[in-house]
Amino acid sequence: MSAAAVVPAGPPKLAATGIRKRFGHVSVLEDVSLTLRPGSFHALLGENGAGKSTLVKCIMGYYLADAGRILVDDAEVRIASPRDAQALGIGMVYQHFTLVPNMSVAENLVMARARLPAVIDWRKEQGRLRDFMAHMPFQIDPARAVRSLAAGERQKLEILKQLYLGNRIVILDEPTSVLTPSEADEVLGMLRGMARDGRVSVLMISHKFREVMAFADEVTILRRGRVAGTASVADVTVASMAAMMVGGEPPSASASRSGGEPGPARLALEAVEALDARGVGALRGVTLEARAGEIVGIAGVSGNGQDELLEVLAGQREIVSGAIDVDGAPYGGTRAEARARGLRCLPEEPLRNACVATMTVSDNIGFRTYDQPPNTALGFVVKRGELRRRAAECVSAYRIKTASVDAPMASLSGGNVQRSVLARELQGTPRILVVANPCFGLDFAAVAEIRTRLLEARNAGVAVLLISADLDEIFALSDRILVISGGKIVHETPVADADVAVIGRFMAGHGHG
Amino acid sequence: MSRDAVETIVIRLGALALSLFLFGAFVAAAGASPLDVFYQMYRGSFGSAFSFQNTLLRAAPLMLTALCTAIPARLGLVIIGGEGALVVGGLAAAVTGLAAHGAPPLLATTAMAAVGFLVGGAWTGLAGALRAYRGVNETISSLLLNYVAIALLNHFVEGPLRDPASLNKPSTRPIAPEEMLSHIPGLDVHYGLVFGLVACAVAHVLMVRSVFGFGSSIVGGNLRAGQLCGLPVRRMIVIAAVLGGGAAGLAGMAEVAAVHGCANASLIAGYGYTGILVSFMARHEPLAIVPVALLFGGIDASNGLLQRVDNLPDATVGVLQGILFVVILASETLYGRFDWLPRGQPAVRAALDAGVETVKPAATEVSS
């Protein structure tokens, strides 16, 4: 029983040397080496696409490296699957949870074990789990359904699961992306404490300099599949790490803010309530407004109603009560209304939420206009040639990289899907733009470009509602910040007066405590 | 011809060949000579003017019942209620024909067609509406409605509407001869075939070329994208279901008004079920339905000859259809694997496959 084997000797040393990985002709990793000393907290930094995930997947056995060796306590090992990795005491916590929401904590933990008895004695297992939890820095009731856990608790449970499985080396892929700043500090602080105690070694993928500086002992920085530097955190600064990450060309949004005071209210929500996919209240009386020529940032921890807020405005979810007004008149979300009032949406994961992956790029760009002259003939036949011509204009104006406008949308990279949808939504005369996590998963260049486009839209008088889980992004773009928590707007402040600590408290739902 | 079209035809023909091979092995195991069976199938379907007309007669309702699955399929629905829509459409058409007795024949026939279309449309429209407004699985509900339709037909032809003169096979009273659909000049085939061909052409324009079809592709490809564009998703689902069922209802009208002359259990001939197969084989493309319906009409037409000459049971065609259906669906997996085809773009294809697998619309919700 692995749970009993929690505190023997310290974790082993893990080393990867000369790792190379190519997908087809694309080289993702070239001669990458990394050493994780026992009991250390090691950060792996890099832009999106730098090869961080690929490296840890090679270590975990998801991919077989084309060249290079993996050593545990200086002995070469062969890791062909995550099971092999686990047998060596190496476990991983993923960016997206791998817990099963509809099962209990106990079921999730027991299921994760490599060996299970044929028939499970739940009473005995629950007892053992309680004993195990008693030795841990935090406790979760094994009988609770994972569905009922908050994001922070789930992330802790993920880490706990690794310890329960007896893993001494824990690899984490951006573990704090779904947590509030204080939750993140708590989880990382706990991990560091356990590393200091010599219980585990930690390898954490991150892109947040603050967390690396505050919690890690060592840092390895990847750039374009190669090691750009390895250092003790004590010896580096944020600036030097940033320089290593981007290779000395720090990006910035090229458009600056212009214009004076924002104009009249374009979009107004009044006490809007909506249910989530399980029928539970997700928006509990949201009241807000966005004025012409301003960016309103909605900050919050994922899962506090942001998805539902966007869906309500995108026509993907019905409201239970309340009112949505555009330019002071009720807004029903039909196609005609969306066109007349100029309300446009850029949801997160646009390939999943705003595109048809199997339709062509030109069709996807034409979703807003295919039924309007000059794209129609006789009033009802769609002129594909006209759509193609317009799409070609967008492709060059937004520098969308695609084989052709006839390529399926799914063949585009994430950044290019984002550009295509942005091009579509900004066609014509947008008056209101609702965007959610527009830069999630994009590299620096794409991030800078998308942010520039948003600022340009703002400067042109569009009312922009920016829903983002990334506080840095909120601070960089917003004129005004609102905080959403538990399906309500709990805090509002102009960006000039905003304080991260205060906003973090409101995000965590402790604004007044 | 585009690469996709070439690919589709190559894969479909390969699936057809494999199915015939498996079917040949099957009849060989059952003691018949596969070559002779194939020869009889050819003879019974396309071998002579007579058999070809028989094939056309059977292809006509198949074109219409295939549309019952194909039109809603473009919105992502799997409606398999063609059999029920055909039956209630036929029954309603017969009732209309009887009620319109004495009216000008052209008017009566037109009324029969219109009522058949509307009642058939209402039948699957119900499955579509339940899907759109209540989230009821349209596949199961439409199939259940088939059984309800058959029970209704039996109830009426054996009860309230029974012609006392119909002894062995309970039927409604026959409609007046002048109200019947006539034959296409020069052919021994009724105008139901024209209905089928015209319906497929109209469906092509509507579902592939028109604004409604473009919107349907968005909704069928990704419901959430359709909602984002402000499309009236629920209404579109109901419209497509009604149009599909209407086509099948029209098939029922043609069977009544051109073949049987009355409504009875002969309407339950399995055209609805074969139509599902036709639609899937045609990949729900209205124009492709025409040749595929001819193929299946031919298979159906050869059934009698197989029974007489090769002494095979009447279920033989059912076995072939079953094999074909399974093999054709399984062959879907081959798309994108033939890189030797012209203009192959393996990377694009792989990305597309990955996209198709990850992009599952969150289908529990439909909001207009």
Added chain:
Amino acid sequence: MTPAASTSLGAWGVALALGAGAIRISTPFLFVSLGECITEKGGRVNLGLEGTLVMGAMSAYGVSYLSGSAWLGALVAGLIGAALGLLHGWLCSLRRVNDVAIGIALILFGTGLAFFLGKPFIKPSAPLLPAIDFGFWSSSREVRSALQINALFLIGVALAPAVAFFFDRTRWGLVLRTVGESADAARAMGYRVDFVRSIATMCGGFLAGVGGSFLSLFYPGSWNERLSSGQGLMAVALVIFARWSPLRCLVASLLFGAASALGPALQSVGVMWGYHLFNAAPYALTLAIMIGTSSATRALDGQPAELSAAR
């Protein structure tokens, strides 16, 4: 049961006939729904169980006739069902192949094959499954006939809690549920998702095949081409109604059995009007239940998260 004898019992006769129907007709529903429940817990839908049911009925009858052993017939029916289930499972493991469509294809394939192979068995009479006489204490002929209970029914009743135990308390049950709730999580734990689902579909097919044997080997107790009319499909709908709980599948099966007995029961007391309409009662009931239990805006409680088609 002669109409006259039942008429004397009146409304009581109808109730008795419904109760007897619940026991007698429910067995195929029970087996198919438990089988589908196992399949769906793994995250796939097998609509083809209608075809499996018919194949099971035919093969059970044929084997019973040829071998003289009805039980061997039931076993072979199960094995054939398992083979069809495995075929479904394997096909759905292929990229781009849709489980709902394959299910429809297997309905056609199973019934076509059964009708073809079953031709020689329509006339001869095969040994049937024995019934256990639980009505010996009663002097009423109706009661005694109603309590002629088949062992398969009892096996099915015992199976429901056994399947529930399997889901909650066993390793394989837990693996199956994990696969049905989150394929990604299961993959991360190193389980072969498609393999687990294929095995689950195979087990579901086995049970559906055995359920089919009941049709031909007990009630109605002969083989013909109109033996099953949608029972397999209704059982699939019934799983949704039962919220993927084996014990609720048992209750729902009894309810459906009673609904299916409505037409014959009314006919037996002399109500001749609307015989066909009352025969449609189980379909209408299924539809009504689906309407009542579905929701346009949210997922159902207990629904395996990976299940795309039971929406």
